[in-house]
Amino acid sequence: MHVSNHLLVDTLSGKPTNRTPVWLMRQAGRVLPEYRKVRETAGSFKTMVTRPELACEVTLQPVDILGVDAAIIFSDILVVPEAMGLRYEMEENKGPVFPHTVRSANDLAKLHVASADQLHYVMEAIRLARRELNGRVPLIGFAGAPWTIFAYMIEGTGSKTFSRARKMLYNEPHLAHQLLDMITQSTINYLNGQVAAGAEVIQLFDSWAGILGPDQYHAFSLPYIHKICREIAPVPTIVFAKGAFFARRELNNLPCDGIGLDWTMDSRESRRIIPDKVLQGNLDPCALYASAGDIRRETTRMLDAFGPERYIANLGHGLYPDTEVDSVKCFVDTVKSYREKVPRE
């Protein structure tokens, strides 16, 4: 016996709901002991990503354990550049490393636009997860935004400045646009595949938005996000552009439904600058290190500030892996018990 939970989809579609939906970025992850057990058995992060039954298992864990209002398919944004021809490894305590990077037209010529078929293991994980979820909560699919994927493909690894990637925007803008075009087309193929496989909501992660200045973000990121939002199959779509405070007016004009906010962005100011979108966010993930009483207080302050309408409760960044499970539950439960709104239909 289960009750279907349409809170997230209804909120993104502008329909009235009787409370605010809640999920957490990185909810399927190291914060859960059940995840760490699967991870240990799998042996590596990439094994979990590429084996649909494992990806499905950890996708469902937070629904059962934390009681969130959505599942997000367990995967990694870097499967797209890999499918384009740039293999990567996930190194413990270091993050992703690409043995080869793109620095020239010659490097670019070795890549191709990825098809959804190449990422069949993600599609299979989505199909499995939809079947297992059996309508309990919606399933979110996702991809990295082209600028963020580009940054990794040029830099080869995480970086404080991504100065090599940004350098290309200044000294080889034509080459940069060529690669961004290829990533964009690959991402459209990939996300359309996800929707066909059963993803009911899509989130785009522009994790490195905040290291570009406003003009460069306007030139090298937003047009590609715009194209993806326009060309993917019509499911509710959320864009999370971390650090792009300077682009909030432009984010308001994207053909998408929701905008994710990081924890540096003031809720009331963001409402004013982004009046036309559902907002999602934005508790500082470090707030979950506080006592239960403080977590309840901070979460309630956040809910008060955003107001009950057109809002999805979440963190302002992914869960940090050493957060206590009880603290995450406290966050989720505070949102769920916050206010029993009177249904309007």
Added chain:
Amino acid sequence: MHVSNHLLVDTLSGKPTNRTPVWLMRQAGRVLPEYRKVRETAGSFKTMVTRPELACEVTLQPVDILGVDAAIIFSDILVVPEAMGLRYEMEENKGPVFPHTVRSANDLAKLHVASADQLHYVMEAIRLARRELNGRVPLIGFAGAPWTIFAYMIEGTGSKTFSRARKMLYNEPHLAHQLLDMITQSTINYLNGQVAAGAEVIQLFDSWAGILGPDQYHAFSLPYIHKICREIAPVPTIVFAKGAFFARRELNNLPCDGIGLDWTMDSRESRRIIPDKVLQGNLDPCALYASAGDIRRETTRMLDAFGPERYIANLGHGLYPDTEVDSVKCFVDTVKSYREKVPRE
């Protein structure tokens, strides 16, 4: 024979000048072959910091080679925590590493408020540099802002999230304030020593401002910056709070003279939010990877946008080490030849 250049001090003091002053964060650094030669002879970064004649030598290099309107003493913000009792090493390609960090009241009890005497080598470098500069351009002294120093002392090294440091703000705020107080008092002692030794302008670097949310920045960073600005000897003071777009209204109310902007902050919007301060910045350091023509165009656009009054030309972050010297010169020369203003007195 030399001409004294008062452009920077006059601009910060609100006096009319006949052109915009220009200097660059990290102008004394790896971008100059002359610096790399001294660095090689010294053997380590910390040797350069602690030997006054070497620090003095590299402080003067950009004045002679690049023609900037100010020198900034060559040093490191982490000499303050070291003087407080927390030794660090500068590791090649990794950055600073503290073998011991502060995680408890017990760790805190081992530290003390630093005196200026403990950092005598910086004072000596300042005295030497003033003598060598002989009035050609003013000498800038500097320190890290307390939150940024705190972040390194807790985390022990650079970090993408500084989540351990931010965690302490949530779960041990009292301990955090105690340490921030000690850093603040050490910094006041240190900067007063710098001014006594001859520093003519002070810049505070809050390099990790942007990883705090607005409420936490208000609670854990701004009051300490405010106290430093109020309690140091009266020389023109600039505060550079990287990433703190959300705090610009509060930065406008600090008892300082200039506010540094990073490259994500729009110049005209920042003028509106920070009407009472001289602004400094903010070209993307990656713009210096472009062609000379593009550097001139981007620099001119920046100068047009900030306008000629109450403005100091600079980058929005430190120079990246692989920038071409000619590109840095192109930036400096573009500012210097931009506009011959008619002197108003």
